[in-house]
Amino acid sequence: EAAVTQSPRNKVAVTGGKVTLSCNQTNNHNNMYWYRQDTGHGLRLIHYSYGAGSTEKGDIPDGYKASRPSQENFSLILELATPSQTSVYFCASGARDSGNTLYFGEGSRLIVV
Amino acid sequence: GEKVEQHESTLSVREGDSAVINCTYTDTASSYFPWYKQEAGKSLHFVIDIRSNVDRKQSQRLIVLLDKKAKRFSLHITATQPEDSAIYFCAASSYNQGKLIFGQGTKLSIKP
Numbered sequence: 006e007a008a009v010t011q012s013p014r015n016k017v018a019v020t021g022g023k024v025t026l027s028c029n030q031t032n033n034h035n036n037m038y039w040y041r042q043d044t045g046h047g048l049r050l051i052h053y054s055y056g057a058g059s060t061e062k063g064d065i066p067d068g069y070k071a072s073r074p075s076q077e078n079f080s081l082i083l084e085l086a087t088p089s090q091t092s093v094y095f096c097a098s099g100a101r102d103s104g105n106t107l108y109f110g111e112g113s114r115l116i117v118v
Numbered sequence: 119g120e121k122v123e124q125h126e127s128t129l130s131v132r133e134g135d136s137a138v139i140n141c142t143y144t145d146t147a148s149s150y151f152p153w154y155k156q157e158a159g160k161s162l163h164f165v166i167d168i169r170s171n172v173d174r175k176q177s178q179r180l181i182v183l184l185d186k187k188a189k190r191f192s193l194h195i196t197a198t199q200p201e202d203s204a205i206y207f208c209a210a211s212s213y214n215q216g217k218l219i220f221g222q223g224t225k226l227s228i229k230p
Contacts (some may be wrong), residue, residue: 038217038218040220045127045222046222047124047207047220047221047222047223048162048207048220048223049220050217050218050219050220053217061217063217064119064219095161095162099218106152106164106167107152107154107162107164107218109154109161109162109163110161111160111161112161
């Protein structure tokens, strides 16, 4: 069974603080993704990666950085968190070729106060 | 870039009836169209997909139709059951891109 694990599952952060969301996958997938889910917007792609050392900007990258230090790990970093970044964040992994199933983590709920 | 529009934000059908969720996309290069299901309070999981080399695909009670000319695809759930209640997301990607673009989601409710 494909496994994508996110941490933390819940986080309350203060405005201006730094937040790191971590994702680990045991699928040996090359591609990893960070999405945020907001009512009315569905899932929006923030950053993605084709493999260790690579990061690509998605559709809404402003205010976010990403890091892929290894095949298994992909982090999303909010250097200066703002209330507009309050959301549920999902990490996913997928095989190299486009058109393969994505496996999602359980989500990380972030509240920025 | 690619944009995917999901036309119904909510949909309510009686148990046993069929449900249809419609999506449109903008990028003619898109060639892969999956659907994901999200049950209340849970993550998303894959349910069915269709590739641009076919216009219809069925898996048990799920049917996906693709109209490339209209850049439209749809999910049909036949003989709906209470466990079909969930948010359904359509998505699209092109073969030479590794990213999947999602629609806004449709909350499907099955009434007894």
